[in-house]
Amino acid sequence: KKANQAAAKKLVEDQLSSSSEDDDEDAEAKQGKILDKTFTIYTSQTDGDASELERTRQYMNEAFQSGAMTCLICIASVKRNQAVWSCCGCFCIFHLVCIQKWAKDSLFLVSSPLTDDDFGKKDYPWPCPKCRFEYKRSETPSRYYCYCGKVENPAVDPWLVPHSCGQICEREFKPSCGHKCLLLCHPGPCPPCPKMVTTTCHCKKAKAVPRRCSAKEWSCRLPCGRTLLCGQHVCENPCHAGDCQPCPRVSKQRCICGRQTAERLCASPQWQCDQVCGKCLPCGNHTCEQVCHAGPCGDCPRSGKRSCPCGKTKFTLPCTEDVPTCGDSCDKVLECGIHKCSQRCHRGPCEICRQEVEKQCRCGKHTKRMPCHKPYLCETKCTKIRDCQKHQCRRKVVVIHVRRL
Known part of the structure; x- marks a missing residue:
């Protein structure tokens, strides 16, 4: 009896293990068919070459793996039947409810130090939780769409990529080339x-050839030959994109006025x-x-309206005549600055x-009324201690202070 029970138990375990392996094999085969169906139109354009699809294939494989897609806001798995939102900067997927709360909280933190009147004057942005790509407040998602944005609330289909509508993407390529995703x-x-x-090619010398649109920029490796900005030499670098580099040669150049050459x-x-x-x-x-x-010399600086020496009166006189004095007081600030x-x-x-002003010497022991332009040097010797902290200065004071009357 024990031998029969052990044999029956072993048979059940073998059947369960074989059935789980079959399920895994079926799931992998099913996933492979979905991926092939998704890439069919693209690979038909590239004669079966799928080398450029590795990055997209990685995102799609994560969409099929259980627990691979995780919302970075709530740290929970993203399931097939849940509404999601995808960032257009890093393509990270979040729960729709989570990203709506994130955007609301971000806008609240920005607007908290502002008044209600100031908040309405500017469309403050909110960032993606992962890549910090900024979105306007008006771009806060309110509905659940598929990846390409054509279908709202896409139905759950086991034979499609999760959250996909199954239609051709048709989004514009970046950078834009005039074609759409297949x-x-x-x-x-x-x-x-x-x-x-x-x-x-870049220099337009070579004959036009058919190339992939994503790699249509190419170089024929022949010398560029375009005339440089100096107007005397041509670019000797191999065929290249963009502007040519500055001319590396030395030549005789005239100055701006044309009098000298160097x-x-x-x-x-x-x-x-x-x-x-x-x-003249x-x-x-x-x-x-x-x-x-460079350019014209301009008008004569003595033409037009000119001011008198003190600047209070303006005269319109020929450039051959000097401007007369106006007879008013000068009132310019003198060298004393007072x-x-x-x-x-x-x-x-x-x-x-x-x-005349009252001046005080630096030591402050003497004051004297005297003309403003003359320094006041008292005969008192300085009694301050030198840096050695042992001897006095014993020099006459030569710096003065002026006190206004």
Whole structure:
């Protein structure tokens, strides 16, 4: 009896293990068929080459594996029958309810130090929990869509990728090339564009050849030959994209005014000499006093309205006549920085300040009334201790302080 029971138990275990293996094999075969169906249109364009689909295949494999797709907000598995949302930056999948709460809490933290009036004036963004890609408040998801965004609340289909509608993706490739994705509705990024286009090389010298749209930029490796900015030499680098590099050669270049010539790098042909322009101005009476410059010299600085020496009155006179004085007081601040010039409007520098002020020496022991422009040096010797902390300074004070009357 014991022998029969042991044999029966072993038979049951063998049957269970074989059936689980069969289920695993069936699940893998089913997953393989779904992936092949999703990639069919793409691989037909690439003659069966699926090397560019590895990144997308990884996202799809995670969608089939139990527990592989985890919502980073609630740290729970994402199931087939749950509403989800996918970030367009990192393609990470979250529960729809979780991402809605995340966006609401993020906006609350941003708006908490603001008043109600300020909050309505700007569309504050909220970030993706994983890649921190920012979305506008108006982009907060409110409905459950498939990956390609065509079908709302897609039905659960065991023969489709979870949360997929089963239709062709048709999202624009990034960077945009004018073509659309050929895979069925899928998670993760769209693969490179597989379309064949006829395109020439960067320098346009080679004959146009058919290439994949995702790799249509190519180099013929021949010398570029485009004329550089210096206008004297051509680019010798192999066929390349973008602008040519600055010219590395040295040539004779004229200065801006054209009077002098010097050997300089072709990449920096603009340079100034140290000579005054000297060209005749439009007035016909004066010459340009600017140092070597580009463009026109401009109008004569003595033409138009000019101010008198003190700047209070303006006159309109020919450039050959000097502006007269206005007769008003000068009122310019003198060198002392305290008083103003009391003379009438005059040419040339103002005189020294002669107003009497009470000055105090640095040691503060003596005061004296004297002209503002003269320093007050007392005869008292300084009694402060030197840095050696042993001897006194014993020098006469030479720094003064001015106290306004």
